[in-house]
Amino acid sequence: MLRFLLRRAALIVPTFIGVTLVAFALIHFIPGDPVENISGERGMDAARRARLLHEFGLDRPLPVQYLNYVGQVLHGDLGTSLTTHEPVLREFATLFPATVELAFFALLFALAVGLPAGALAAVKRNTAADYVVMGAALTGYSMPIFWWALLLILFFSVQLGWTPVSGRIAVQYDVAATTGFMLVDTLKAGDWAAFRSALSHLVLPALVLGTIPLAVIARITRSAMLEVLREDYIRAARSRGLGTVRVVVVHALRNALIPIVTVIGLQVGLLLSGAILTETIFSWPGIGNWLIHGVQARDYPVVQGGVLLIATIVITVNLIVDVLYGVINPRIRHG
Amino acid sequence: MSAMPAVRSPLVRALAAAALLASASLVAPAAAAKGTLVYCSEGSPEGFQPQFFSTGTTFDAVSVPMFNRLVEFKKGTTDIVPALAESWTISPDGKVFTFKLRRGVKFHSNAQFTPTRDFNADDVLFSWARMADANNPWHKLTAGQTFAYYDDMGMQNIVEKVEKVDPYTVRFTLKRAEAPFLADLAMDFASILSAEYFETMMKKGTPNAADAYPIGTGPFTFVSYQKDATIRYKAFDAYWGGRPKIDNLVYSITRDATTRYAKLKAGECQVMAFPKPADLPAMKADPALAVQQKEGLNVGYIAFNTEKKPFDNKLVRQALNLAVNKEAILAAVYQGQGQTAKNPIPPILWGYNNAIKDYPYDPEKAKQLLAQAGYPNGFETELWYLPVTRPYNPDGKRMAELVQADWAKVGVKAKLLTYEWAEYRKRSKTGEHQIVMFGWSGDNGDPDNFFVPLLGCEAVKGGGNAARWCNKDFEALVVKAAQTPNQAERAKLYEQAQVIVHDEAPWIPVAHSVRFDPLRKEVKGYVMDATAHHYFDKVELVP
Numbered sequence: 001m002l003r004f005l006l007r008r009a010a011l012i013v014p015t016f017i018g019v020t021l022v023a024f025a026l027i028h029f030i031p032g033d034p035v036e037n038i039s040g041e042r043g044m045d046a047a048r049r050a051r052l053l054h055e056f057g058l059d060r061p062l063p064v065q066y067l068n069y070v071g072q073v074l075h076g077d078l079g080t081s082l083t084t085h086e087p088v089l090r091e092f093a094t095l096f097p098a099t100v101e102l103a104f105f106a107l108l109f110a111l112a113v114g115l116p117a118g119a120l121a122a123v124k125r126n127t128a129a130d131y132v133v134m135g136a137a138l139t140g141y142s143m144p145i146f147w148w149a150l151l152l153i154l155f156f157s158v159q160l161g162w163t164p165v166s167g168r169i170a171v172q173y174d175v176a177a178t179t180g181f182m183l184v185d186t187l188k189a190g191d192w193a194a195f196r197s198a199l200s201h202l203v204l205p206a207l208v209l210g211t212i213p214l215a216v217i218a219r220i221t222r223s224a225m226l227e228v229l230r231e232d233y234i235r236a237a238r239s240r241g242l243g244t245v246r247v248v249v250v251h252a253l254r255n256a257l258i259p260i261v262t263v264i265g266l267q268v269g270l271l272l273s274g275a276i277l278t279e280t281i282f283s284w285p286g287i288g289n290w291l292i293h294g295v296q297a298r299d300y301p302v303v304q305g306g307v308l309l310i311a312t313i314v315i316t317v318n319l320i321v322d323v324l325y326g327v328i329n330p331r332i333r334h335g
Numbered sequence: 336m337s338a339m340p341a342v343r344s345p346l347v348r349a350l351a352a353a354a355l356l357a358s359a360s361l362v363a364p365a366a367a368a369k370g371t372l373v374y375c376s377e378g379s380p381e382g383f384q385p386q387f388f389s390t391g392t393t394f395d396a397v398s399v400p401m402f403n404r405l406v407e408f409k410k411g412t413t414d415i416v417p418a419l420a421e422s423w424t425i426s427p428d429g430k431v432f433t434f435k436l437r438r439g440v441k442f443h444s445n446a447q448f449t450p451t452r453d454f455n456a457d458d459v460l461f462s463w464a465r466m467a468d469a470n471n472p473w474h475k476l477t478a479g480q481t482f483a484y485y486d487d488m489g490m491q492n493i494v495e496k497v498e499k500v501d502p503y504t505v506r507f508t509l510k511r512a513e514a515p516f517l518a519d520l521a522m523d524f525a526s527i528l529s530a531e532y533f534e535t536m537m538k539k540g541t542p543n544a545a546d547a548y549p550i551g552t553g554p555f556t557f558v559s560y561q562k563d564a565t566i567r568y569k570a571f572d573a574y575w576g577g578r579p580k581i582d583n584l585v586y587s588i589t590r591d592a593t594t595r596y597a598k599l600k601a602g603e604c605q606v607m608a609f610p611k612p613a614d615l616p617a618m619k620a621d622p623a624l625a626v627q628q629k630e631g632l633n634v635g636y637i638a639f640n641t642e643k644k645p646f647d648n649k650l651v652r653q654a655l656n657l658a659v660n661k662e663a664i665l666a667a668v669y670q671g672q673g674q675t676a677k678n679p680i681p682p683i684l685w686g687y688n689n690a691i692k693d694y695p696y697d698p699e700k701a702k703q704l705l706a707q708a709g710y711p712n713g714f715e716t717e718l719w720y721l722p723v724t725r726p727y728n729p730d731g732k733r734m735a736e737l738v739q740a741d742w743a744k745v746g747v748k749a750k751l752l753t754y755e756w757a758e759y760r761k762r763s764k765t766g767e768h769q770i771v772m773f774g775w776s777g778d779n780g781d782p783d784n785f786f787v788p789l790l791g792c793e794a795v796k797g798g799g800n801a802a803r804w805c806n807k808d809f810e811a812l813v814v815k816a817a818q819t820p821n822q823a824e825r826a827k828l829y830e831q832a833q834v835i836v837h838d839e840a841p842w843i844p845v846a847h848s849v850r851f852d853p854l855r856k857e858v859k860g861y862v863m864d865a866t867a868h869h870y871f872d873k874v875e876l877v878p
Contacts, residue, residue, distance in 0.1 A: 036761045
């Protein structure tokens with residue numbers, strides 16, 4: 001187990017270098033620079049431009065800037081935002097809980113619907129139910145998030161008025177952010193109305209963000225289930241006269257879960273990238289919204305730091321999933 | 336949600352019933368507290384200090400609700416009216432501005448600070464010295480921050496010194512006569528901070544907190560900010576200009592224009608910023624909404640790079656002016672919302688020369704001029720078009736296509752190209768272009784603020800002068816206008832300057848756009864601002 005962990009951990013170093021390099025290169029490849037962003041239509045004389053570039057540390061050669069950046073990062077310093085002048089890490093920490101909350105509920109939704117739907121499709125293979133579920137999954141997977149979100153907003157929020165359009169909580173509730181998780185904060189404050197408001201604000205964005213993972217989970221569950229359902233022990237269970245539900249849920253689904261867990265781990269990356277669009281359209285104050293703005297403003301430290309932190313989180317989650325996988329299936333860790 | 340529309344279609348009802356199970360029990364009524372106005376703003380402020388930043392989003396969130404200037408713009412206009420200064424005098428040479436300050440003006444308080452004195456000359460001196468004097472201990476208080484707008488407006492070349500004559504009199508002495516200075520003082524960066532607040536926070540050992548938690552004299556006080564989500568303010572009871580009629584003001588930060596519109600329709604906010612032009616017809620048709628509009632303090636234009644051939648030839652520039660059908664552009668690009676431009680400044684600005692006759696759409700005359708200039712068969716060139724929607728130009732690409740087609744008729748083949756927005760500005764400011772599409776929104780309603788940054792000789796260096804046009808006669812007129820204290824005399828000089836611009840034709844001034852602020856019907860007393868800010872201190876909610 002220890003060797004397995006060490007081997008996995010060793011991979012983090014090249015991954016880290018790769019991520020910093022890519023994040024650094026990408027944002028610098030985008031035309032424009034933060035100084036140009038300040039001036040707008042207005043002209044800027046060369047002296048002032050040079051002074052600002054110097055203040056932002058952008059007047060040095062790119063490789064030097066990169067090495068400085070990596071040096072900084074290794075000391076735990078992700079720099080300060082060029083727009084707000086707040087430390088990048090602090091901004092990230094303020095906004096990240098909102099993204100986690102959203103991603104958590106999106107995943108919950110995806111699992112709650114995707115697992116049973118996939119299992120159903122497997123059991124009712126090649127029937128109308130199977131086609132409907134898989135057709136819906138394919139549609140969900142191909143759905144452009146932006147369009148899907150707008151459609152739901154226009155129907156449920158504007159037309160019917162059931163769900164709020166955007167934001168995390170109705171404006172009349174000014175709940176102090178202690179944990180940053182709105183549901184937890186409202187509960188801690190003992191304000192049920194605020195809690196309900198926060199929950200209602202989660203419905204549409206979680207549904208939108210959960211749609212693609214739902215489709216993936218449903219498809220994987222179906223194929224994993226199909227494989228398991230062919231196994232001898234399922235036939236054995238059936239032959240012992242066990243009910244269909246018991247066979248499917250206890251004997252089949254449980255064994256099919258192993259590949260599903262891996263896929264769920266992989267969804268974390270998908271959820272965080274999907275959050276960028278979802279958060280923008282629902283004005284969800286998370287890191288996706290923040291990164292988009294960082295890119296637009298050419299806020300190099302924000303984009304580099306944000307990408308690095310997200311990559312770190314994805315890598316960590318994948319590591320945890322690998323470990324869990326090993327726990328579930330001993331053959332992996334000894335392999 | 337009382338305004339919920341009736342649901343008729345059976346399909347809609349069935350879907351609705353299904354969704355009801357999932358969500359209806361969760362939804363709290365979204366009715367806002369009485370006296371709370373929610374404004375769907377377009378973005379997060381960069382910070383809560385009025386001197387550091389230069390974006391409209393930050394002004395709307397900071398200097399507009401919470402601060403005052405010595406002088407301000409009369410609501411809805413660019414007329415200068417007294418604010419923290421009750422009156423002022425300008426010396427005959429135009430170099431000394433003396434302000435009598437208003438008495439009894441209270442600063443806000445917060446958990447860390449309760450003011451012990453009213454606003455006075457020390458606050459003016461403090462606010463100014465902080466921006467102007469690099470050796471001032473407060474100048475470098477917040478690391479990395481620069482006084483961007485102060486620098487942009489070239490204040491370091493204008494102001495010599497600021498002195499306190501007595502506790503309620505301050506005197507600005509300028510390095511040169513500069514009539515637009517009064518309008519500069521009405522701008523956001525010239526907001527007055529509390530000197531006592533900064534000193535108090537310094538004594539408490541947390542001086543930076545003074546830049547993060549604003550204390551001003553304005554109509555609203557700061558309550559809280561949740562990053563990228565909401566900014567909360569409450570009415571300042573002791574506001575010298577009269578307590579606002581609403582109790583609470585909330586900015587609901589909503590970056591996507593379609594989402595803002597959905598929120599406005601659903602009643603989650605009462606006023607929204609920057610509608611998408613495509614949504615306007617539906618907004619105007621909605622009985623729950625009112626769409627206010629105002630002539631923009633702006634100009635959309637096409638600039639010829641006069642340093643390059645053949646645009647160094649006035650005849651060519653005039654010919655290309657004659658060849659463009661502006662009315663068609665106004666209809667297709669601006670959807671008729673706005674007016675064609677014949678001068679670099681919009682007609683709502685004083686000094687506008689209405690006697691100038693615009694180049695008519697006359698391709699035949701254009702061909703003649705081109706032949707006269709030595710291009711009987713036209714020539715090939717490049718036209719750069721705006722890659723983004725700007726307040727002064729909703730659709731750069733469409734405009735470029737129309738211009739391209741017009742020019743083709745006189746034999747000028749223009750290749751259209753563009754760059755990513757920041758890159759576009761960067762390249763055009765170094766003069767890489769042959770012809771570039773641009774525009775400008777005025778900062779302070781002074782004509783100087785159009786002529787000097789866009790067509791002045793100095794602005795060639797900084798790149799703001801996209802035509803890279805430096806004309807001695809024009810320059811002499813605008814410099815003289817800036818040094819003339821009397822506004823009527825200045826207006827005459829600017830009128831003459833416009834004659835030169837018209838004749839020399841460094842640009843095709845295309846159009847002045849109209850701005851729109853959509854609001855819900857229950858909002859009363861909202862007045863659209865001339866400089867595109869959003870003021871809520873006189874607004875009422877009448878259900």
